[in-house]
Amino acid sequence: xxxxxxxxxxxxxxxxxxxxxxxxxxxxxxxxxxxxxxxxxxxxxxxxxxxxxxxxxxxxxxxxxxxxxxxxxxxxxxxxxxxxxxxxxxxxxxxxxxxxxxxxxxxxxxxxxxxxxxxxxxxxxxxxxxxxxxxxxxxxxxxxxxxxxxxxxxxxxxxxxxxxxxxxxxxxxxxxxxxxxxxxxxxxxxxxxxxxxxxxxxxxxxxxxxxxxxxxxxxxxxxxxxxxxxxxxxxxxxxxxxxxxxxxxxxxxxxxxxxxxxxxxxxxxxxxxxxxxxxxxxxxxxxxxxxxxxxxxxxxxxxxxxxxxxxxxxxxxxxxxxxxxxxxxxxxxxxxxxxxxxxxxxxxxxxxxxxxxxxxxxxxxxxxxxxxxxxxxxxxxx
Amino acid sequence: xxxxxxxxxxxxxxxxxxxxxxxxxxxxxxxxxxxxxxxxxxxxxxxxxxxxxxxxxxxxxxxxxxxxxxxxxxxxxxxxxxxxxxxxxxxxxxxxxxxxxxxxxxxxxxxxxxxxxxxxxxxxxxxxxxxxxxxxxxxxxxxxxxxxxxxxxxxxxxxxxxxxxxxxxxxxxxxxxxxxxxxxxx
Numbered sequence: 086x087x088x089x090x091x092x093x094x095x096x097x098x099x100x101x102x103x104x105x106x107x108x109x110x111x112x113x114x115x116x117x118x119x120x121x122x123x124x125x126x127x128x129x130x131x132x133x134x135x136x137x138x139x140x141x142x143x144x145x146x147x148x149x150x151x152x153x154x155x156x157x158x159x160x161x162x163x164x165x166x167x168x169x170x171x172x173x174x175x176x177x178x179x180x181x182x183x184x185x186x187x188x189x190x191x192x193x194x195x196x197x198x199x200x201x202x203x204x205x206x207x208x209x210x211x212x213x214x215x216x217x218x219x220x221x222x223x224x225x226x227x228x229x230x231x232x233x234x235x236x237x238x239x240x241x242x243x244x245x246x247x248x249x250x251x252x253x254x255x256x257x258x259x260x261x262x263x264x265x266x267x268x269x270x271x272x273x274x275x276x277x278x279x280x281x282x283x284x285x286x287x288x289x290x291x292x293x294x295x296x297x298x299x300x301x302x303x304x305x306x307x308x309x310x311x312x313x314x315x316x317x318x319x320x321x322x323x324x325x326x327x328x329x330x331x332x333x334x335x336x337x338x339x340x341x342x343x344x345x346x347x348x349x350x351x352x353x354x355x356x357x358x359x360x361x362x363x364x365x366x367x368x369x370x371x372x373x374x375x376x377x378x379x380x381x382x383x384x385x386x387x388x389x390x391x392x393x394x395x396x397x398x399x400x401x402x403x404x405x406x407x408x409x410x411x412x413x414x415x416x417x418x419x420x421x422x423x424x425x426x427x428x429x430x431x432x433x434x435x436x437x438x439x440x441x442x443x444x445x446x447x448x449x450x451x452x453x454x455x456x457x458x459x460x461x462x463x464x465x466x467x
Numbered sequence: 468x469x470x471x472x473x474x475x476x477x478x479x480x481x482x483x484x485x486x487x488x489x490x491x492x493x494x495x496x497x498x499x500x501x502x503x504x505x506x507x508x509x510x511x512x513x514x515x516x517x518x519x520x521x522x523x524x525x526x527x528x529x530x531x532x533x534x535x536x537x538x539x540x541x542x543x544x545x546x547x548x549x550x551x552x553x554x555x556x557x558x559x560x561x562x563x564x565x566x567x568x569x570x571x572x573x574x575x576x577x578x579x580x581x582x583x584x585x586x587x588x589x590x591x592x593x594x595x596x597x598x599x600x601x602x603x604x605x606x607x608x609x610x611x612x613x614x615x616x617x618x619x620x621x622x623x624x625x626x627x628x629x630x631x632x633x634x635x636x637x638x639x640x641x642x643x644x645x646x647x648x649x650x651x652x653x
Contacts, residue, residue, distance in 0.1 A: 109538050
C-alpha cells in the first residue's frame with residue numbers, strides 16, 4: 086500500500102509499505118477515505134517533537150472503511166464507514182474510566198504523559214498514522230464511531246480532532262454568558278475554538294494571529310473580532326485597553342510550539358529547539374486574561390520546558406486548564422451540533438489533495454500558501 | 468530503596484484529626500467536565516487490563532511505567548547509531564532533559580541514516596520534491612526565486628571563501644622565502 090513517509094524536517098514523500106496487520110484482538114484494519122494534515126503534524130514536520138523517526142507515517146485525523154476486525158471487535162463489521170478519534174484509548178484503564186481518553190495508560194509505552202496518538206512520533210506511542218491507504222486501528226471496539234448516514238464524510242473527518250479540540254478549548258475555559266474570550270491562533274483549531282465559544286455563551290470573541298487570510302476567515306466563520314498581532318504595538322496592552330483595563334475573562338491558547346511573534350522565543354524555541362517551541366501565545370494568554378481568569382491551553386508543545394511567566398499565574402490567581410481533547414467523550418454532543426447546524430466543520434477544508442501529492446500538501450499548509458486553512462488527503466483507493 | 472506502595476493503607480487515623488474533611492466540597496472540581504472523578508478508584512493499578520499485545524519488535528519503554536501498556540506501536544523500531552542513542556535515552560525518565568535531548572539528537576542522526584539507507588538501495592532522494600518545491604513553484608514563484616538566489620549567493624560565497632584560503636602553489640611560496648640579494652661590498 087502507499088503511505089506518507091517522513092524523511093526528516095520539511096521532507097516527506099510517498100512510499101510503498103507493507104499492508105498493516107491485526108496485531109491485537111481489539112485491532113481493526115481501516116481503508117482510509119480521508120485524512121487531514123493537522124496543524125500539530127507541522128510540529129512533527131518541522132522536527133520539533135522528540136523521537137520522530139525516519140520512515141514513520143503521520144496522520145491522526147482520518148476516517149475510513151473497516152476492512153478487517155480482530156476477534157474481540159464485535160461492534161464493527163467489514164464495510165462500516167467510521168471516523169477514528171485521534172486518541173488511542175482502551176476505555177477501561179484508570180484514566181479512561183474517568184473520561185480522560187487522551188490520557189490512556191494502556192496505549193503508549195514510550196511516555197506516560199500522553200496516551201497513544203496515531204502517527205504522532207514514538208513519544209506518542211510509535212503508531213503509524215492514517216496518511217496512508219490503510220491503517221491499523223488499536224482498540225477498535227472502543228474508539229471508532231460509525232459515521233451517521235446523514236453526515237458528510239468531510240464533516241466526519243474533522244470530528245476526529247479539530248472540532249473536539251476547539252470545542253474542548255472553549256469548554257475548559259468555563260465560559261459564562263457574556264464573557265469576553267480571546268483566542269490566540271487562527272488556525273483550524275483556533276477558528277473552531279472561537280466558533281464554539283459562542284455555544285457556551287460568550288459575549289465577545291477576539292482572535293489574534295498574523296496571517297491575514299486566516300484572520301479574515303475567522304472574522305466571518307466564527308464570527309469574531311480579529312487582530313493581526315504584528316499591527317499592534319503590544320498585544321497585552323491592546324487587550325487591556327479593549328477590556329476597560331481588566332483583561333479578558335478567558336484566554337484560549339490554540340497555537341502551540343510553532344508560534345511566531347517574539348525573537349527570543351523563536352530563537353530558543355523554534356530555531357535552537359532548546360525550549361519545547363515558541364511559547365509567546367501562552368505568554369500573551371497569561372498576561373492578557375484578567376485576574377482570577379481562566380487560561381485554556383490546547384496548543385501542542387514538546388515535552389521539555391518553556392519560558393512562561395508562571396509568577397503572573399500565581400499573582401493573578403489564574404486557573405490553567407489543558408488537555409488533549411477527549412474525542413470519544415465529546416462526539417455525541419458534537420454530532421448533534423453538526424446535525425443541528427451549530428457547527429459547519431467542512432467549511433474549514435480549503436484543499437483536497439491526492440495522497441500521492443502529500444509533499445506538496447505539507448508544504449502548502451506549512452508555508453501558508455494558496456489561502457490554505459485545512460488540507461485533506463484523499464487516497465486513490467477511495 | 469523499594470518504591471513506595473500505592474495501596475491505601477491506613478497510615479493515619481483520620482478520625483483522630485480534628486476537623487478532618489469538614490471543608491471537603493464536591494463542587495470544588497477544576498477538572499469538570501472533562502474528568503469524571505466519581506470513577507476515580509484512587510491510586511490503584513486495579514483495572515481489568517486489555518489482552519497484552521505480543522510482539523517481537525523492539526519497544527522502548529518509559530521508566531515511569533509500572534508495566535508495558537497492553538498495546539504498542541510497531542512502527543520504525545530503533546536501529547543503527549540513532550537506535551543506540553534512543554536506547555540510552557530511555558535510561559532516564561521523562562522529567563529529565565537528557566532523555567529528550569538525546570532523542571532529539573538521535574532524530575537528527577536518523578535523517579543522515581535515512582539518506583544513507585536510500586543510497587544503499589540505489590535510490591537518490593529527490594529532496595526538492597520531498598520539500599514540496601512543486602507547490603512552491605505553483606504558489607510562490609517569488610519566494611522560490613528568492614530562496615534559489617540566496618542559496619546560490621551563499622554557495623558562491625562559500626566557494627570563493629574556500630578557494631581564497633587554499634594553500635598557494637609551491638612556486639609562489641618559494642618566491643617568498645627566497646633570501647634577499649646580497650650585494651658585495653665595494
